[in-house]
Amino acid sequence: xxxxxxxxxxxVVLMMIGFYIVIAHGNLIKKIVGLTIFQTSVFIFYxxxxxxxxxxxxxxxxxxxxxxxxxxxxxxxxAIVVGIATTAVGLALVVRIKxxxxxxxxxxxxxxxxxxx
Amino acid sequence: MKDLLAVxxxxxxxxxxxxxxxxxxxAVDVAFTEASVGAGISTLLMLVTITMTGxxxxxxxxxxxxxxxxxxxxxxxLIYGTLDMPHFGYAEAPxxxxxxxxxxxxxxxxxxxxxxxxSVLASYRGFDTFGExxxxxxxxxGILALLxxxxxxxxxxxxxxxxxxxxxxYLVLRIVTKILIxxxxxxxxxxxxxxxxxxxxxxxAGVIFAAAIILYAMLFGMSTARRVINQSYIxxxxxxxxLLYGCVGVVSLLNGKNFLDYSALSADPVAGQHxxxxxxxxxxxFTVASVMVIIFFNFEGRREKLQSQENKNNENNNKxxxxx
Numbered sequence: 001x002x003x004x005x006x007x008x009x010x011x012v013v014l015m016m017i018g019f020y021i022v023i024a025h026g027n028l029i030k031k032i033v034g035l036t037i038f039q040t041s042v043f044i045f046y047x048x049x050x051x052x053x054x055x056x057x058x059x060x061x062x063x064x065x066x067x068x069x070x071x072x073x074x075x076x077x078x079a080i081v082v083g084i085a086t087t088a089v090g091l092a093l094v095v096r097i098k099x100x101x102x103x104x105x106x107x108x109x110x111x112x113x114x115x116x117x
Numbered sequence: 118m119k120d121l122l123a124v125x126x127x128x129x130x131x132x133x134x135x136x137x138x139x140x141x142x143x144a145v146d147v148a149f150t151e152a153s154v155g156a157g158i159s160t161l162l163m164l165v166t167i168t169m170t171g172x173x174x175x176x177x178x179x180x181x182x183x184x185x186x187x188x189x190x191x192x193x194x195l196i197y198g199t200l201d202m203p204h205f206g207y208a209e210a211p212x213x214x215x216x217x218x219x220x221x222x223x224x225x226x227x228x229x230x231x232x233x234x235x236s237v238l239a240s241y242r243g244f245d246t247f248g249e250x251x252x253x254x255x256x257x258x259g260i261l262a263l264l265x266x267x268x269x270x271x272x273x274x275x276x277x278x279x280x281x282x283x284x285x286x287y288l289v290l291r292i293v294t295k296i297l298i299x300x301x302x303x304x305x306x307x308x309x310x311x312x313x314x315x316x317x318x319x320x321x322a323g324v325i326f327a328a329a330i331i332l333y334a335m336l337f338g339m340s341t342a343r344r345v346i347n348q349s350y351i352x353x354x355x356x357x358x359x360l361l362y363g364c365v366g367v368v369s370l371l372n373g374k375n376f377l378d379y380s381a382l383s384a385d386p387v388a389g390q391h392x393x394x395x396x397x398x399x400x401x402x403f404t405v406a407s408v409m410v411i412i413f414f415n416f417e418g419r420r421e422k423l424q425s426q427e428n429k430n431n432e433n434n435n436k437x438x439x440x441x
């Protein structure tokens with residue numbers, strides 16, 4: 001019975017992989033990759049909820065009665081493009097941090113900050 | 118993995134895989150976007166970033182056991198939370214019973230276009246999409262604030278020669294790309310205007326259009342690309358897209374209907390909807406394409422500036438060494 005929930009478990013596993021990368025790695029680029037994985041797991045969560053057994057893509061055509069739910073598709077479609085825009089801002093910040101501190105490792109940046117105090 | 122290049126490439130493959138995942142789950146529009154964004158543009162931006170920040174990672178980790186414990190506990194709680202959720206593919210799930218049946222049954226009469234995703238995106242939830250476009254525009258402005266700089270003449274001259282010599286080598290790639298670029302642009306326009314009838318729309322078309330320009334810039338050098346595409350025009354277009362979207366809303370206000378209610382645009386409500394969706398998709402396409410191009414050009418510009426600074430430092434060092 002419980003096997004019907006497997007889509008949520010995949011989402012949770014992916015989400016936790018992303019979360020682990022964000023908190024356990026000091027490298028800022030890896031943190032951003034982790035955030036991307038986290039983000040994609042949320043996309044998969046929404047899209048898998050929209051799926052209807054036996055349904056097709058929500059484009060009206062003759063002879064098709066059952067469609068998947070179009071609303072989550074719309075939300076995620078815009079979320080993906082907004083996601084890349086925010087990722088780009090994050091990467092730009094990484095570039096500026098590299099210029100200012102000469103490093104993108106969290107611990108080295110903190111050491112330099114402590115020295116300045 | 119200590120090599121960041123491998124990490125970035127794997128992230129790109131992951132993006133492509135999730136795109137094919139979305140196709141099997143009937144979300145063709147989403148898959149389209151994810152393939153061009155997740156596998157294309159985001160991999161590219163990360164690659165540009167690691168050329169500036171270095172590709173190796175220092176193996177320092179903060180207490181992996183503690184992190185693992187936090188992750189396992191959170192994951193366990195989330196899985197416990199899913200036990201009450203409706204099963205995968207279950208047609209009577211709450212998510213399918215509120216507004217979705219209305220969109221599926223009535224959108225053909227009310228909006229008159231077959232792609233339900235487009236009619237929800239552009240018409241029923243037009244205000245929402247307007248917000249997203251503004252967010253993308255703001256992100257573009259943020260990148261400009263963080264990375265843009267006034268370029269000096271001498272700097273550009275030195276990096277020009279560097280680039281041109283580098284790009285002379287890839288002759289086969291250059292010719293193949295030259296043939297491909299018109300088709301990519303044409304495909305972007307097809308996606309833009311066919312979004313009403315099949316998968317596609319302003320977001321995807323904008324990203325594909327930007328990809329063609331970025332491809333050109335990568336193979337023919339930034340200096341050539343800057344000569345072809347004027348940066349101030351691109352910024353202008355990014356703003357025009359948002360303005361076009363907003364103006365459609367204001368026009369429908371002035372015609373006595375709600376903000377972004379396109380039936381006010383024409384005597385026949387369905388024709389008005391068609392016109393409105395066409396216009397706002399065009400606005401979305403403009404903004405997305407120009408913001409993507411702005412992002413890429415600014416990252417590349419930053420990289421060139423860093424490179425030319427390094428070259429100068431090296432030259433100065435060499436001179437100093439010779440004197441001593």
